[in-house]
Amino acid sequence: MRCQTPVHLQFSESGKFRILAIGDSHEKLEFNEKTEDMLRLLNASAEYLHPDMVVFMGDLVSRENLHENRPATEDEIFEQIVRLTKPFTSRNIPIGIVFGNHDGDPPVEDKKVVFALFNRIPKFINTDESGVTGVGNCFVPIYDHTGEKMLFNLWLLDSGSAAQDGSDGYAWVDDDQIGWYEHTCDAITAENGGVVPSIFFQHIPVCEEYELLRKTSILHPCRVRGMSMYSGSYYTRGDKLQGYLGEGPAVPARNNGQFASWKKKGDVIAAIFGHDHMNDFQGEVDGILLCQTQCSGFTMWGDGLKQGVRVIDLNEADPKSFDTYMVRYRDFFGTKCKSITPYNLLSDRWHINFKITLGVLGAAAVGAAVGTGVHKLKKFLKK
Numbered sequence: 316m317r318c319q320t321p322v323h324l325q326f327s328e329s330g331k332f333r334i335l336a337i338g339d340s341h342e343k344l345e346f347n348e349k350t351e352d353m354l355r356l357l358n359a360s361a362e363y364l365h366p367d368m369v370v371f372m373g374d375l376v377s378r379e380n381l382h383e384n385r386p387a388t389e390d391e392i393f394e395q396i397v398r399l400t401k402p403f404t405s406r407n408i409p410i411g412i413v414f415g416n417h418d419g420d421p422p423v424e425d426k427k428v429v430f431a432l433f434n435r436i437p438k439f440i441n442t443d444e445s446g447v448t449g450v451g452n453c454f455v456p457i458y459d460h461t462g463e464k465m466l467f468n469l470w471l472l473d474s475g476s477a478a479q480d481g482s483d484g485y486a487w488v489d490d491d492q493i494g495w496y497e498h499t500c501d502a503i504t505a506e507n508g509g510v511v512p513s514i515f516f517q518h519i520p521v522c523e524e525y526e527l528l529r530k531t532s533i534l535h536p537c538r539v540r541g542m543s544m545y546s547g548s549y550y551t552r553g554d555k556l557q558g559y560l561g562e563g564p565a566v567p568a569r570n571n572g573q574f575a576s577w578k579k580k581g582d583v584i585a586a587i588f589g590h591d592h593m594n595d596f597q598g599e600v601d602g603i604l605l606c607q608t609q610c611s612g613f614t615m616w617g618d619g620l621k622q623g624v625r626v627i628d629l630n631e632a633d634p635k636s637f638d639t640y641m642v643r644y645r646d647f648f649g650t651k652c653k654s655i656t657p658y659n660l661l662s663d664r665w666h667i668n669f670k671i672t673l674g675v676l677g678a679a680a681v682g683a684a685v686g687t688g689v690h691k692l693k694k695f696l697k698k
């Protein structure tokens with residue numbers, strides 16, 4: 316099954332292939348200090364990490380002109396796309412995208428407009444599988460260093476916006492998208508004489524991320540509040556979780572069986588997500604590494620100064636073995652940042668939770684001490 320990807324990707328002579336996943340950028344129309352800080356991060360990532368391709372993980376650009384309170388024009392949206400991708404287009408690096416929930420707030424036709432604008436970017440790698448829910452769904456083969464044999468595969472999927480049933484929560488990947496993945500995977504397997512290892516890229520994480528957490532009490536200093544199907548409970552890191560957990564994973568409102576489908580087909584060795592601006596943990600569930608990517612942008616909420624990019628290093632000699640880790644803004648620039656105030660640098664979620672917990676325990680201790688004092692005073696007065 317020869318893919319129609321416009322850019323032919325292959326391992327280098329030394330058998331390496333490096334992907335950068337770039338979390339939520341939430342680029343805005345106006346250029347300001349926040350834009351400048353994000354572009355410093357992206358430029359440094361391109362310059363020093365030398366990726367063979369990048370994938371923007373959704374929640375990409377704004378489609379509103381907030382100054383004039385009207386929808387952005389196509390020219391204005393394209394201006395943001397050019398600015399966002401320039402660190403990579405200027406270095407001739409191929410670019411892929413997956414759409415996020417904020418890219419689809421108004422109807423899907425808008426995403427098609429944005430997709431068409433991305434198509435004007437040099438070395439844009441997405442195709443758009445027709446007849447499948449969402450925009451920009453595709454698979455991207457990576458060939459061996461001779462360019463002949465498909466050794467690895469990347470799935471880029473539009474994971475939607477709000478829950479399809481109108482309930483409070485995020486969309487789930489639709490049945491037809493799962494069906495497309497399964498029959499395309501079968502075709503790739505048949506053509507290549509066996510399962511081709513792959514990594515899945517999509518904005519909204521799968522529900523199985525909660526298997527990396529464990530339930531805890533509201534008083535735990537390192538707790539996060541469950542989201543969607545898991546709201547009403549608090550969680551903390553489980554034994555298998557590595558990296559940073561800054562918030563409850565914002566998973567779909569329903570588990571529609573996407574993860575089970577990956578397990579059934581057996582090709583997916585890892586899945587990379589955006590959406591959670593403050594998470595960059597990773598952990599293995601049933602043999603599949605689930606990885607969050609912190610936001611790269613500075614315009615939306617973040618966590619201190621943890622904006623960064625996720626590096627994924629593939630290896631031709633053993634395509635099932637790969638390495639992945641985060642490189643943060645502060646790894647390049649320390650605390651030199653124009654748009655983040657000293658207060659925000661101290662606003663790490665754990666610190667906040669820790670202070671709240673200390674406050675609650677302190678208030679309880681003071682209450683108990685006062686109660687004991689009053690009781691003793693009453694006894695003394697009775698004598």
Ligand SMILES: [Fe+2]
Nearest residue numbers: 374415416590
């Ligand atoms: Fe999102």
Ligand SMILES: [Fe+2]
Nearest residue numbers: 339374415590
């Ligand atoms: Fe976002």
